[in-house]
Amino acid sequence: MSSKSNFSFIHASDIHLGSNQFWNIYRSYDFIRVFHEILDLGIFHQVDFILLGGDVFTSLEVLPENLTKIVEILNNFKSASNESIPLIAIEGNHDIRKYSRGTRINHGQSWLKFLASLGLIILLDANIEGSPEQMFPNYDFTKKKGGKIQVKSAIIYGTRYLGQKPEVYLPKIKDAIKVDDGLFHILIQHFGIQGQMENVPGIDFQKVQILKDRVDYLALGHFHLQFTIDNWIFNPGSSEAACSIDFSYKRGIFLVNVLKRNKYIKHVNPIRLRNRKSMWRTIYFNTQFNDKEKMNNFIIQKLKNLLKNLRDDLEPSDPKVPLLFLLLKGIEPAKSCKIDEKYLSKILTETLPLIGVRIYQKFKNPLKTIDKFF
Ligand SMILES: [Mn+2]
Known part of the structure; x- marks a missing residue:
């Protein structure tokens, strides 16, 4: 068995680099740290390539400090791996998204194109309107462009x-994917499959199945929840929790080993x-507060007690230091005592071993309830 026909790779997606989640500095670094971890895993497992299924960046707006870190990490990875592990990516909807207006712009710009121009990644894209023969040109290392690339006995197509x-x-x-070339066919796409996530639209599985006799491994990104279908479609999920709901999802990456016998076995x-730890805690107000300081002290004391087992000897850059989701319930405080979430979150983060606090107010207003009644 020649080693050329056996190979391994990592499939990651939805890294959302550049995210400034909750305007929290530690959170913004979490996304970059996890990306670093993926690259380290690639070196550790000596894979032949790493696939990134889109949404590598969260938007076009990335702070220079973050981009500097990302380029530094990629340069270090390149030398640490002796340039032997290509990073093969496609653009997701977020890679071309302008964050501040929330709308997509079609100027064709992306930070992935920038990284490809530096030779740090291989960005695949197809001439989607071209004929099947023109659709996936081989990746050209001088032009830094192309729709497919061969690594060992794997051929990777992407749009x-x-x-x-x-x-x-x-x-x-x-039609554009060659048949009978003896290679293991991977197609990278950024879409979800209908039914894999509740209330999130995706493509009908039946419509995807036309690819089945051309594609051995359909590498997806887009849905942040991990799923696999029929040992054929693979979606690793977001690598860090890119939105609040992601914290509850099964997510991660796939390490894939492919062996060639008389056919390919994967x-x-x-x-x-190693994601940021998060936790939910609930505090009930049994009386109506009308003094802000008393109320804040009540919350602090309650939380000190609820979180007394938390380690306080860790640096906040350590993902074991949690992000707290705080649910406030019970009797709504008086109007004069309106909760200043920003201020409260700040003092809680300074007092407790947390990287940040998100506050959700779910109070019952006793007066409103009575009003409704009459
Ligand atoms: Mn995404």
């Missing part, structure tokens, strides 16, 4: 995010990443 109706392109993609192992 950018295809919009809300990617299924219209699937028959064309199928072993896909999910790996969990």
